Amino acid sequence: MRTSASKASPVPAARLTVPTGAARRAGVATEVLRGRAQQMTTVLHRLRATARGGHGQVLIVTGEPGMGKSALARAIAAEAVTLRFRTGSANADNVGRLSPGAPLLMALRHGPQPLLSGDELIDLAVQVDEPLVLLEAISDRLEAAAAAGPVLLTIDDLERTDQLTRFLLRTLPFRLAALPIVWLLVGRVAPDGVLDDLGTLSGSRSGQIAVERMELPPLTADAVLDIGRDRLGERFGDAAEILAQADGNPFLAVQIIDAVNSVRAGHHEGPEQSVRLSVPRRVAHGVHHTLVRLSPRAVDLVRVLAVLGRPAASRDAEALIGASPAETATILDEAVEAGVLDRRDGRIAFRYRLVRDAVYLDLDEPTRRALHRHCARHLAAGGAGAAVIAAHAREGIEPGETECAAIIMRAATDLVAPTPHTAGELAVTALRALRPTDRSYPELGERCVRVLGLVQRCDDAIEVGDLVLAHLDDGESVSRVELGLARALWLAGRWEEASARCASVLARSDLTGPMRIRLNALQALVDSRLRGAAVTRPRAEAALAEARRLGDHEARITALHALAEITRNGADHAASLAYFRQLRAENQPEFFAQEIMALQHLDRYRDAEALLKQAWSESVDQPASARPALLYAQIWQGFNLGRLDDAEAGARTLLTLARELGSRMCELEAASIVSMVAIYRARPEDARRELALDGNGPAAADEAHAPPLLLARGWLTAATGEPAAAVRLLTPLVRAASDERDAWPWKPGWLPVLTTIGVAADDPEFLHEVLALAETGAARNPGVASFEGIALHIRGLVERDPALLQRAVDVLAAGPRSLLAAWAREGLGTHLLAADGRTRGITQLDLAWEAYQQAGALAPMLRVQKVLRKAGVRRARWAVTEPAPTLGWAALTEAERTVARLMGSGYSNKQIAAELQVSTNTVGTHARSIFTKLDVRSRAQLSNQYHEQITGA
Numbered sequence: 039m040r041t042s043a044s045k046a047s048p049v050p051a052a053r054l055t056v057p058t059g060a061a062r063r064a065g066v067a068t069e070v071l072r073g074r075a076q077q078m079t080t081v082l083h084r085l086r087a088t089a090r091g092g093h094g095q096v097l098i099v100t101g102e103p104g105m106g107k108s109a110l111a112r113a114i115a116a117e118a119v120t121l122r123f124r125t126g127s128a129n130a131d132n133v134g135r136l137s138p139g140a141p142l143l144m145a146l147r148h149g150p151q152p153l154l155s156g157d158e159l160i161d162l163a164v165q166v167d168e169p170l171v172l173l174e175a176i177s178d179r180l181e182a183a184a185a186a187g188p189v190l191l192t193i194d195d196l197e198r199t200d201q202l203t204r205f206l207l208r209t210l211p212f213r214l215a216a217l218p219i220v221w222l223l224v225g226r227v228a229p230d231g232v233l234d235d236l237g238t239l240s241g242s243r244s245g246q247i248a249v250e251r252m253e254l255p256p257l258t259a260d261a262v263l264d265i266g267r268d269r270l271g272e273r274f275g276d277a278a279e280i281l282a283q284a285d286g287n288p289f290l291a292v293q294i295i296d297a298v299n300s301v302r303a304g305h306h307e308g309p310e311q312s313v314r315l316s317v318p319r320r321v322a323h324g325v326h327h328t329l330v331r332l333s334p335r336a337v338d339l340v341r342v343l344a345v346l347g348r349p350a351a352s353r354d355a356e357a358l359i360g361a362s363p364a365e366t367a368t369i370l371d372e373a374v375e376a377g378v379l380d381r382r383d384g385r386i387a388f389r390y391r392l393v394r395d396a397v398y399l400d401l402d403e404p405t406r407r408a409l410h411r412h413c414a415r416h417l418a419a420g421g422a423g424a425a426v427i428a429a430h431a432r433e434g435i436e437p438g439e440t441e442c443a444a445i446i447m448r449a450a451t452d453l454v455a456p457t458p459h460t461a462g463e464l465a466v467t468a469l470r471a472l473r474p475t476d477r478s479y480p481e482l483g484e485r486c487v488r489v490l491g492l493v494q495r496c497d498d499a500i501e502v503g504d505l506v507l508a509h510l511d512d513g514e515s516v517s518r519v520e521l522g523l524a525r526a527l528w529l530a531g532r533w534e535e536a537s538a539r540c541a542s543v544l545a546r547s548d549l550t551g552p553m554r555i556r557l558n559a560l561q562a563l564v565d566s567r568l569r570g571a572a573v574t575r576p577r578a579e580a581a582l583a584e585a586r587r588l589g590d591h592e593a594r595i596t597a598l599h600a601l602a603e604i605t606r607n608g609a610d611h612a613a614s615l616a617y618f619r620q621l622r623a624e625n626q627p628e629f630f631a632q633e634i635m636a637l638q639h640l641d642r643y644r645d646a647e648a649l650l651k652q653a654w655s656e657s658v659d660q661p662a663s664a665r666p667a668l669l670y671a672q673i674w675q676g677f678n679l680g681r682l683d684d685a686e687a688g689a690r691t692l693l694t695l696a697r698e699l700g701s702r703m704c705e706l707e708a709a710s711i712v713s714m715v716a717i718y719r720a721r722p723e724d725a726r727r728e729l730a731l732d733g734n735g736p737a738a739a740d741e742a743h744a745p746p747l748l749l750a751r752g753w754l755t756a757a758t759g760e761p762a763a764a765v766r767l768l769t770p771l772v773r774a775a776s777d778e779r780d781a782w783p784w785k786p787g788w789l790p791v792l793t794t795i796g797v798a799a800d801d802p803e804f805l806h807e808v809l810a811l812a813e814t815g816a817a818r819n820p821g822v823a824s825f826e827g828i829a830l831h832i833r834g835l836v837e838r839d840p841a842l843l844q845r846a847v848d849v850l851a852a853g854p855r856s857l858l859a860a861w862a863r864e865g866l867g868t869h870l871l872a873a874d875g876r877t878r879g880i881t882q883l884d885l886a887w888e889a890y891q892q893a894g895a896l897a898p899m900l901r902v903q904k905v906l907r908k909a910g911v912r913r914a915r916w917a918v919t920e921p922a923p924t925l926g927w928a929a930l931t932e933a934e935r936t937v938a939r940l941m942g943s944g945y946s947n948k949q950i951a952a953e954l955q956v957s958t959n960t961v962g963t964h965a966r967s968i969f970t971k972l973d974v975r976s977r978a979q980l981s982n983q984y985h986e987q988i989t990g991a
Contacts, residue, residue: 077252081114084250088218089121089188093979094247095220096211101254103226104289108391110254111192111224118190118220124183125149127192129391130199131347137426138166138202138456145191146179153183153191169202169456170665170695173209177962180214181946188218195391196225201457209694213962215247215969216941216980256286265291289390325396328376335359336372340379344397345409345430349385358416410434414445424449428464435471440478443468447482450489458493465489469502474509484518491526494702499526513548521556528564531703536564552593555584559596566603567779575604595624602632608778609818609825611639627656631667638671638678639784641822643854646675666692666704672960673711677787680856680893683933684954686715687963703744710746714787717750717757720897725754745771745782753791757897761798768792772807776814783811790861793832797865805836823853831862835869843869847882860889864902871909880911887916894931927983929971937964938972942984 077099084095097114101107115125128144143162146154154162158179165172183189193199193207211221265288329337342358343350350358356366370386373379378397380389388394401409411434417427428449431442450464465486472479483506490499503523510516520543527536540561544554562578578600585593602617615636621629630653637646653668669692676684689711696704709728716725729751748771756764772792775783782788789812796805809832816822816829827850834842843866850859863886870879883902890899903916930938940950947961954961974980 077110077254078113078117080250080252082117084248085114085118085121085123085188085190085220087248088220089123094211094215094217096247096249097220097222098249098251099222099224099254100251101226102256102287103391103395104287105254105256106288107224107226107254108194111194111222114222115190115192118188119150121188123188123190123220124151124153124186125190125192126153127194129194130196130203137423137429138200138453139163139172139206141193141199141203142176142191142206145193146176153189154179166202166456169205172202173206176206177210177213178948180210180219181217181948184214184217184219188220190220190222192222192224194224196223198225201460212247212966213947216965257288257291258286262286262288262291266295325378325393326400328378329397329400332372332376332378333369335361335365336369336376339366339369340373340397341401341405342409342412343379343386343388344394344401345406346413347394347398349382349387351385354416354420355386357419358412407434407436411439411442414442418445424452432464432467435467437471438473438476439471440476443471443482444478446471447485447489451485454489454492462490462493462495462498466498466502469506480506480510480515480519484515484522487519487522487526491522491529494530496526496530496532499523513543513546514550514553516546517543517549517553517557521553521560524557524560524564528560531567533564533567537561537568540564552588552590555581555588555590556593556596559585559593559600563596563600563603566600566607570778571604571608574600578604591624595621595626598624599629602629603781604778606636606639606781606784609781609784609815611636611784611819611822615640628667631671634668634671635674638674639822640819641824641854643675643679646671650675666695669695669960670704670707673708674785677711677715678855680889680895681933682715682718682894683931683964684960686712687933687960687967689715691960691963706744706747710744710750713750713754714746717753718893718895718897720900722754722758725750725757729754745780746785746788749782749788749791752795756795756798761795762801764795765799765801765804768795769804769807772804772811775811784815787857789815789828789832790858793835794861797835802836805832809833809836823849824855824858827853827858827862831865835865838869840866840869840873840875856889857893857895860886860893860895860898863889864898864905867902868905871905876909880906880909884913887913925971925973927972930968934964934968934971937961938968938980938984941965941968942981944981 081097084097087093088095099107099110111127115127118125126145126147126149128141128148130141139162143154143159143166146152146162147156147159162172162175162179165175180189193203196207199207207221207223211219329340332340338359339355343355346354346358352363352366352370355361355370356363359366359369361369370379370381374381377389378393380387388397398406410430414427414430414434417430424445428446431439431445435442435446446464446468450461450468453461453464469482469486472482483502487499487503487506490496490502500523503519503526506519507516510519520539524536524539527533527539540557543549544557544561549557558577559581562574562581565574565577578597581593582597582601585597598617598621602614602621605611605617606614615633618629618633618636622633630649634646634649634653637643637649650668650672653671669688673685673688673692676682676688689708692704693708693712696702696708713725713728716722716728729747749768752764752768755761755767789808792808793805796808809829812825812829812832816825819825827846830842830849831846834840834846843862847859847862847866850862853859863882867879867882867886870876870882883906887899887902887906890896890902899916903913906913927935927938936954937950940953945953947965950961968974968980972980972983974983
């Protein structure tokens with residue numbers, strides 16, 4: 039492979055070398071450090087603090103290109119080694135942005151004492167499509183490494199990192215704040231806000247990990263002049279005027295000095311005034327000036343390596359330029375002597391990133407695209423990952439490049455789970471490069487629609503799908519695309535459109551049998567949110583029978599899913615459990631969480647606990663898409679059993695993960711649970727803030743697709759003194775529940791909440807509607823204490839029947855849900871007080887108060903206290919309405935005290951998770967809250983406080 043280059047000049051090339059030796063004042067690295075004394079002092083203080091105290095640090099170094107960020111980072115790493123840190127470092131790059139997690143994984147592997155072995159790196163690399171698994175695995179590795187001593191991890195060129203790496207860097211430092219790990223994050227001022235996001239995140243978690251941000255300003259004029267004097271000596275002359283154009287940038291200053299040297303040595307064509315070009319163009323000019331003096335083959339090597347964008351082995355260089363080993367070695371020597379390339383750790387790399395960037399920018403667009411395609415073919419032949427190959431294919435793709443388009447679409451499919459945004463962009467890029475007449479257009483169009491649907495870019499999926507459909511005629515091709523569009527609309531909650539799409543295609547006469555049955559099954563699934571079971575169930579059952587007859591796996595799974603949804607929406611939880619178990623038996627692990635929640639609906643919490651334990655132990659083998667649902671099931675397990683601390687910690691974890699992974703539905707569900715816990719705990723402002731979804735909603739469509747959001751808003755309205763307004767808000771939702779298009783009435787706790795609102799509003803009509811739902815649930819789930827007790831209690835309230843209220847208490851007290859029993863006792867006790875049953879009423883209210891107090895449910899505690907106080911009862915142990923303490927051991931919740939006790943006893947996060955049977959994510963959430971409330975920064979400090987607490991010292 040050859041690229042055009044100017045004829046080699048007999049005059050030796052001007053070197054681009056920037057001396058970095060130990061001699062003081064002899065090169066850019068030394069000068070940079072001399073001009074950064076204050077920053078180095080700050081960093082050394084931070085490093086020593088970590089080495090002594092064991093707490094984590096985040097150091098963020100930013101600055102314009104050429105300001106010496108990398109030199110400073112290398113100096114920091116060198117100092118860390120002297121303090122007995124284990125260090126690791128890696129650079130990100132644009133081409134590598136499609137290699138998910140690569141910068142962090144490489145940092146763990148590269149260093150004087152690598153934190154990972156080669157085999158461990160391979161084990162982690164295969165998990166990049168499972169972000170939550172990878173997060174757990176890296177967390178475990180770092181926890182083990184930090185147990186042996188302090189660790190420094192450096193990621194340079196942070197603005198070039200991929201989405202997965204950013205997710206890990208936004209999560210790991212705070213999760214591992216208690217460990218002696220310093221995160222050195224280096225990058226220029228990022229236009230996409232990467233560094234700003236990290237800074238914002240650190241600010242929102244103030245006190246949990248120390249964060250130091252350092253912006254490297256330009257060097258002073260005197261420091262730049264010192265560089266000139268050091269390099270030019272007596273020949274410094276009037277170079278001061280030219281150096282002023284460097285604007286304090288040390289790298290540009292050296293390029294100017296070398297250009298002056300070249301002119302004075304007679305190696306520069308043109309007058310010395312040509313050196314006075316604008317500074318931003320100076321490096322590119324200097325590099326171009328150097329390249330024209332290299333041989334054409336050396337130029338070929340430099341240019342293709344600039345496009346490759348990563349250090350290359352000698353055999354890669356040989357293949358890329360089509361040269362023998364001996365010829366490549368000679369060419370490489372020439373480029374190294376010119377100061378353009380360098381040999382590092384047995385690989386070929388650019389001496390400076392700025393030089394690589396200048397070479398890349400100096401290429402005309404056709405040449406650059408051709409070289410990217412050349413690199414893509416080379417990497418494909420070498421068996422590189424699809425994402426890496428796609429990075430080059432994307433840069434080199436042109437209309438009609440079907441090979442590149444296929445490569446990019448494969449990568450998009452692989453990246454749906456770890457980097458959904460990138461996957462969507464790649465899919466669209468691949469399709470846009472094709473002509474409708476290309477043979478692969480229908481197939482890649484269908485795959486593009488599928489990818490866009492999976493990453494929840496529904497509007498884009500429809501736009502692409504309609505464009506593809508305009509060029510299709512046969513029913514089979516049309517139906518495949520329409521099937522993908524209907525699935526995308528289902529995932530986005532746009533059920534009416536999905537149903538219309540299915541119906542339109544089913545009206546065609548040229549569908550094959552398998553495609554027709556798949557569409558029938560999908561329409562049954564979609565219609566489970568639009569029509570009652572009387573319409574949808576026969577369609578789903580017919581689709582299942584036909585799918586089994588034809589042996590069509592996809593249709594069978596969709597039909598089973600439809601039946602599971604239909605029965606769950608209709609409160610037939612035994613049938614729903616059976617269908618979800620069939621789905622999991624079909625090797626569909628994403629339905630494991632649904633099976634667990636079906637058990638919860640049947641009050642089989644012990645069985646659900648056993649399956650949760652099994653699910654977490656097997657989670658490493660499950661797709662990333664299944665784990666948020668598993669965490670959701672874990673959250674409801676805690677919430678239903680009155681473990682509000684665990685439920686809140688899990689929901690906050692899910693909220694963070696949902697936002698990182700771009701799952702809007704998970705975000706809505708998690709926010710509703712966090713707000714529910716806040717209402718239980720008499721924190722209405724916290725609930726209001728959570729329902730605002732971090733300033734991003736909710737929209738009307740959000741509340742339509744996630745009823746718990748509307749329910750939580752209604753509950754908050756009632757809790758803040760407006761029960762009548764809450765009834766008006768929630769009545770349409772309650773009346774629509776009889777259509778059985780959503781399972782919300784049967785989710786734990788909502789009917790008691792609605793009953794409490796109806797009682798407060800004194801609205802009999804609303805209570806009768808809630809009662810109808812409760813009795814439907816009880817009739818369809820015979821023998822399930824929660825359903826039976828709720829229906830009995832609401833009927834007792836409506837009819838003012840103390841016998842029914844007592845039966846409800848008996849039933850619910852024998853069940854597993856303590857908060858439900860407390861709610862029933864509260865209702866019975868209040869009724870008895872009003873009916874001259876003072877002694878029995880006070881007893882029931884005291885028991886309710888105790889259950890609420892054990893769960894940390896302050897709002898109903900205060901409600902019970904108000905009723906008792908009105909009856910003339912006082913208790914010394916009653917809760918007060920003053921704000922709870924925010925600092926110290928008294929501020930810890932019960933779950934936090936348990937985690938603090940285990941941490942203080944030396945347990946790791948992983949051991950605590952196993953002990954408490956929760957996820958390590960949940961333990962990490964508890965740990966961050968504990969560190970904030972106790973104002974500690976390390977496990978050692980926590981342990982000291984814990985032992986002081988138990989000894990009374």
